[in-house]
Amino acid sequence: MSRGNLIRSLKKNIVLRKNTIDVITLGCSKNLVDSEKLMRQLEANGYKVTHDTDRPQGEIAVINTCGFIGDAKEESINMILEFCQAKEEGRLKKLFVMGCLSERYLKELGEEIPQVDKFYGKFDWNELLTDLGKAYHQELSLERELTTPSHYAYLKISEGCDRRCSYCAIPIITGKHVSRPIEDILDEVRMLVSRGVKEFQVIAQELTYYGLDLYHRQMLPELIERMADIPGVDWIRLHYAYPANFPVDLFRVMREKKNVCKYMDIALQHISDNMLQRMHRHVTRQETYDLIERFREEVPGVHLRTTLMVGHPGETEEDFNELLDFVRKVKFDRMGAFAYSEEEGTYSAEHYEDEIPFETKQARLDKLMALQQKISADLAAQKIGKIFKVIIDRSEGEYYIGRTEFDSPEVDPEVLIPVSEGTLSLGTFYEVKITDADDFDLYGTRMF
Known part of the structure; x- marks a missing residue:
């Protein structure tokens, strides 16, 4: 044929x-x-x-x-x-x-x-x-068919973004920031809890702006505090905050509410004043350092995740070296990075020349990530011998796979527990002692 x-x-x-x-x-x-x-x-x-x-x-x-x-x-x-x-x-x-x-x-x-x-x-x-x-x-407007494991869900509290970072096309795509009413969000949380959800990843393009359009003030601390008071909410984790005008009452909420994870995903992008200005970030180098210091003072044990950018137009070797020094000093618990790519319609595309060669961008990105990999490995090694509360997401081969409160699904390290140690239930919390660590994951044993 x-x-x-x-x-x-x-x-x-x-x-x-x-x-x-x-x-x-x-x-x-x-x-x-x-x-x-x-x-x-x-x-x-x-x-x-x-x-x-x-x-x-x-x-x-x-x-x-x-x-x-x-x-x-x-x-x-x-x-x-x-x-x-x-x-x-x-x-x-x-x-x-x-x-x-x-x-x-x-x-x-x-x-x-x-x-x-x-x-x-x-x-x-x-x-x-x-x-x-x-x-x-x-x-059924609040309902959805969860694609995640049944014990956790993503909770979107707003759409759009009023920030106008020079490189970002998100406001062009999604429009201005629109907060969801707080009662709608809380009703959705209660509904999801009734279906067995224990852990909530609170997401938005920019969390800290939440409430300004509806209530004329930053309402994120109040929202999270009220969520934390709902029976059945075991973990709340916050994603995608902005450093300028940070709602500092959130420190108190994170400190006082045991089910609010000591975890903050806050995109900083850069540290050089030159680059922060060119990026239209509306925050300075010193303000960034001060915010991180205050976070760690007021929320002991907090794990900070950030995202950084290399190769934005105008980034000099001096700017990049300042960024490397920043990462060495701060020692982020989690970090992602990407190289600048020109997006049509953005301020950078219309006013700056994308003059940094791709090879230079990639070399900077590789160097930055190599530095962070070593930092992450050192921080992971410090967890050996300590006991953490771990939720089990799945079983895979010879291991159960779980996470601590400092680990968000898909993007952060996981905790591997040998199946040979006994049966664990998915979506259940266990006390786990960390026995080993590598660059990406922790290994542990269940405490009986």
Whole structure:
């Protein structure tokens, strides 16, 4: 049989599962929450929904895209094209695209990739239900189909961003900051607790701005304090804060409420005053050092995660060396970094020349991450012999995999406990003594 006849024969045997929709999520946890809300609505309308399956077989696919930086956009485009090919080969009947990339390039994508049945933005995905001939169930607006392990969930408290960092396209994509009403958030927390969720990753593009638009003051400390008082909330972890005008009452809440993890994800980007000014960060070198010092004084044992950028236009060797010195001095518990990539429509793209060669950016990034890897290894080694409260996420091969309060899912180190030590229940907390550590993970034994 010729290759062409073989392909035609195989296509005849393709069986698509009727009333099944595959949802594929790219990008950040904020996108994941949107996908989970869509999935709940689809299920309420009688569809069977799968998420990020290895072998999609539904009649319909929905891709939730990311449009933050060049690599993310490329990944989203490649995924769309892959599903377009599946549609052309008869392995898919309908393809829909939503999310940040679609929000930003709605018209262009529609013209360039006509195989997609329809593109939606980041905030109008409920129109997909109408286009499928289905209804949006308003009474389910707080509900979602969790794609995470059942004991933890991401909790999005706002959309958009009013910060105008020179390099960032997020405000262009998502618009101005819009806080969710505090009672809606608390109702969602109670609902999720009733379903067995114990741990909440509180997320937003910028946490510290929460409440200014609705209540005319920063409400993050009050929100977290009220969340912490809800029975069944065991851990609350905070992601994506901004250093300028930090709501300092949060220190008290983190210190007093035992279920608020001593963990803060605060994106600093740089330390050089030259770069902070060029990046439009509205914070100085000294203010950054002062904030970190105050954090560690007022919240003893806090673990700080940050994100840094190298290669922004105007970054000199002196600026970069100052950044290295900053990382050496501060010794962040967790750190991520990325190289600047020009994003159209941003201040940097329109006013600065992207003059630093790619090779220089990559060399700086590699040097920064190598420094942090050593710091992380040293800090992990200091945990050997200590006992931590650990929640078990899954079992994998010879180990149960868990996390301490200082570790967020997907991005931070994990704790590996040998299966041979006995049966552990997923989603349950255990006291674990750390016995060893490497650059990325901790190893421990359960305390009986």
